[in-house]
Amino acid sequence: MSSDTPVIELKSVKKSFGPVEVLKDVNFSVRAGEVTALVGDNGAGKSTLIKGLAGIQPYDAGTILFEGKPVELHSPRQSADLGIDVVYQDLALCDNLDIVHNMFLGREEANAGVLDEGHMESEAANTLTSLSVKTVKSVRQKVARLSGGQRQTVAIARAVLWNNKVVILDEPTAALGVAQTEQVLQLVRRLADAGKAVIIISHNLQDVFTVADRIYVLYLGKMTAAVKKSETNQADVVGYITGAKTQEVGA
Amino acid sequence: MSNQNAIQTGNEGSFLDAGRNYIARVKGGETGSLPALLGLVILATIFAVANPIFLKPINFANLLTQTATVTTLAMGLTFVLLLGEIDLSAGVTAGLSAAFLAITMSEYGVAWPIAAVIAISMGMLIGFLIGLLVAKVGIPSFVVTLAAFLAFQGLQLVVVGKGGLIGIDAPPILAIMNTPMQLAFGWILLAIVFLSYLGTSIYSRRQRTSSGQQNKPLGILIFRSVAILVVGAGFVSFLNLERGANPAVTSLRGVPYVVPIVLILLAVGTFVLNRTKFGRHVYAVGGNAEAARRAGIQVSRVRITVFMISSTFAGIAGILMASRQASVDAAAGRSIVLNAIAAAVVGGVSLFGGRGRLSDAVIGGFVIAVIDNGLGLIGLASGLNLAITGGVLLLAATADAITSRKSRTS
Numbered sequence A: 001m002s003s004d005t006p007v008i009e010l011k012s013v014k015k016s017f018g019p020v021e022v023l024k025d026v027n028f029s030v031r032a033g034e035v036t037a038l039v040g041d042n043g044a045g046k047s048t049l050i051k052g053l054a055g056i057q058p059y060d061a062g063t064i065l066f067e068g069k070p071v072e073l074h075s076p077r078q079s080a081d082l083g084i085d086v087v088y089q090d091l092a093l094c095d096n097l098d099i100v101h102n103m104f105l106g107r108e109e110a111n112a113g114v115l116d117e118g119h120m121e122s123e124a125a126n127t128l129t130s131l132s133v134k135t136v137k138s139v140r141q142k143v144a145r146l147s148g149g150q151r152q153t154v155a156i157a158r159a160v161l162w163n164n165k166v167v168i169l170d171e172p173t174a175a176l177g178v179a180q181t182e183q184v185l186q187l188v189r190r191l192a193d194a195g196k197a198v199i200i201i202s203h204n205l206q207d208v209f210t211v212a213d214r215i216y217v218l219y220l221g222k223m224t225a226a227v228k229k230s231e232t233n234q235a236d237v238v239g240y241i242t243g244a245k246t247q248e249v250g251a
Numbered sequence B: 001m002s003n004q005n006a007i008q009t010g011n012e013g014s015f016l017d018a019g020r021n022y023i024a025r026v027k028g029g030e031t032g033s034l035p036a037l038l039g040l041v042i043l044a045t046i047f048a049v050a051n052p053i054f055l056k057p058i059n060f061a062n063l064l065t066q067t068a069t070v071t072t073l074a075m076g077l078t079f080v081l082l083l084g085e086i087d088l089s090a091g092v093t094a095g096l097s098a099a100f101l102a103i104t105m106s107e108y109g110v111a112w113p114i115a116a117v118i119a120i121s122m123g124m125l126i127g128f129l130i131g132l133l134v135a136k137v138g139i140p141s142f143v144v145t146l147a148a149f150l151a152f153q154g155l156q157l158v159v160v161g162k163g164g165l166i167g168i169d170a171p172p173i174l175a176i177m178n179t180p181m182q183l184a185f186g187w188i189l190l191a192i193v194f195l196s197y198l199g200t201s202i203y204s205r206r207q208r209t210s211s212g213q214q215n216k217p218l219g220i221l222i223f224r225s226v227a228i229l230v231v232g233a234g235f236v237s238f239l240n241l242e243r244g245a246n247p248a249v250t251s252l253r254g255v256p257y258v259v260p261i262v263l264i265l266l267a268v269g270t271f272v273l274n275r276t277k278f279g280r281h282v283y284a285v286g287g288n289a290e291a292a293r294r295a296g297i298q299v300s301r302v303r304i305t306v307f308m309i310s311s312t313f314a315g316i317a318g319i320l321m322a323s324r325q326a327s328v329d330a331a332a333g334r335s336i337v338l339n340a341i342a343a344a345v346v347g348g349v350s351l352f353g354g355r356g357r358l359s360d361a362v363i364g365g366f367v368i369a370v371i372d373n374g375l376g377l378i379g380l381a382s383g384l385n386l387a388i389t390g391g392v393l394l395l396a397a398t399a400d401a402i403t404s405r406k407s408r409t410s
Helices: A046-054 A076-082 A099-103 A119-128 A150-163 A178-193 A204-211 A234-242 B013-025 B034-050 B057-082 B090-106 B111-138 B141-160 B171-178 B183-210 B219-237 B257-274 B277-287 B288-294 B299-325 B336-347 B358-378 B380-409
Strands: A008-017 A018-031 A035-042 A061-065 A084-087 A166-170 A198-203 A212-219 A220-227 B165-167 B325-328
Touching: A008 A212, A035 A178, A035 A204, A035 A234, A046 A084, A046 A166, A046 A198, A076 A084, A084 A150, A084 A234, A084 B111, A099 A150, A099 A178, A099 B277, A119 B183, A150 A166, A150 A178, A166 B257, A178 A198, A178 A204, A198 A204, A198 B380, A204 A234, A212 A234, A220 A234, B013 B171, B013 B219, B013 B277, B034 B336, B034 B358, B057 B090, B057 B165, B057 B171, B057 B219, B057 B257, B057 B277, B057 B299, B057 B336, B057 B358, B090 B111, B090 B165, B090 B299, B090 B325, B111 B141, B111 B277, B165 B358, B171 B257, B171 B299, B183 B219, B183 B257, B183 B380, B257 B277, B257 B299, B257 B358, B277 B288, B277 B299, B288 B299, B299 B325, B336 B358, B336 B380
Parallel strands: A018 A220, A035 A198, A035 A212, A084 A166, A166 A198
Antiparallel strands: A008 A018, A008 A061, A212 A220, B165 B325
């Protein structure tokens, strides 16, 4: 794999719900070490695109290339096996479990059928420490007792713990205050700097321009723009989002 | 070393710190079975003052055997409740299992161990079918198990025969509820419980130490060990007192055989819930099924399995029921499921899923049994008895709802 091969490349991806075409021939690519922002108005198809990558709602047609090789994504397990992890806005964590349990959810470590709590605990603590997380006091806290920013931190740390190649963040700052948003954005930047391909979905262009390297815009199921942050500005991106401006992508 | 991390593991600090943390958790709403335990002490005190018979060894042994069936059922139901589901059919499943136990022995001459296995397997099969309908077809568990509740009553009428009654005469089955163990067995039982607690605790401390993990303060281990010894010794010596009505003719002393059976179910079930992947997945699905699904947990498999566990426990409860009554009638098990659900909820198992332990169900079972037993001794009308049990259930459900709302909004 050459260094400029995208980690994920989608070609002519389509998805319909009955008569409604939600994704129309969408092309999309993500590179390692970069934060790729996916923006668009409500109903533009952002969530559908992401659910396809997560294996929750497979695409109807189109090609998925992972590190240059064609792959099928029909279940969350397949995505997870490839190293694609989605951090959902509010569906990610079980409130009744603690931080360690949540970080290892679905991938618990066990010795002869007995959970290895000690090992999981130190791995979780090490991961949080490696991300310079200072807001979480104890890894044995119940997630129900955490603030929005802390929850988001745990969800992101979970993706890091699993050494994922692609981390998809769905509106990671939507419910956060100013200081917490700042912390989460720094964490997102550190993820990309650590060599991961990061996809961030956001309505907040301020955040997008703070953290992203590349910006993709969806408009009514079509990818209307794919630009480097350095080559565009907020006014143009707003134009793409509202459909006032168009740039042909992947032609 | 974890103590060099800025992030703690919750095991730091002294014995007193651990106590303070516990109090903080209770104040924060994580009360567990504490209210039920307090209620148990208060109720027992009231009944003991009102009627001294309540504290007699014979009544205590009665209480244990009265509660065993409901408690076993409640432990199985706890698995289902942990997913936020319900199993209304557990009682009639117990009844049907008891009927199969009785009929295979009396009509077909099957040996009692095989009959018991058939009865328990039948429970398991019923649970599998219920789980399949809930998890794969997507029918709400309330409706599926209500349908089973009605249908199995009919099936049991057919099996037992209208107005019929099948006697049980296999001595080992009858012994479970009616014969006490030899006096020494009670002490051996206590030693086994104590040593397995000590053994597993020391083993997990060793493991944590060897991987550089912080251990809980040693004081907690000592405190719990002493508590097990003191409470256990109290139970055993009390049950080893003479409780026969006429000791000169028949002496009746010792721990009933049903006690180790319930303890084994409690220990195995607790181990599965706390120490295995499956147990963790049960809590995860109960806490947030969608998150669990997205984490790759096979939610429908977990659903089917908990219904199988619940019905298997019901099958065992059916054997206990048959043992206690020495017979099975056409209506056996019809009324006990609501008591079992009440027991679990009163003990602190949440109806909203994701919160609760098997020991909660056991404690709740005691509360329900003490109310029943104590009010009977005081001589209150049985209508009042039901009303009070209902009131206690409502109180527990209210506490549950408030706690769940608190943890959702915080």
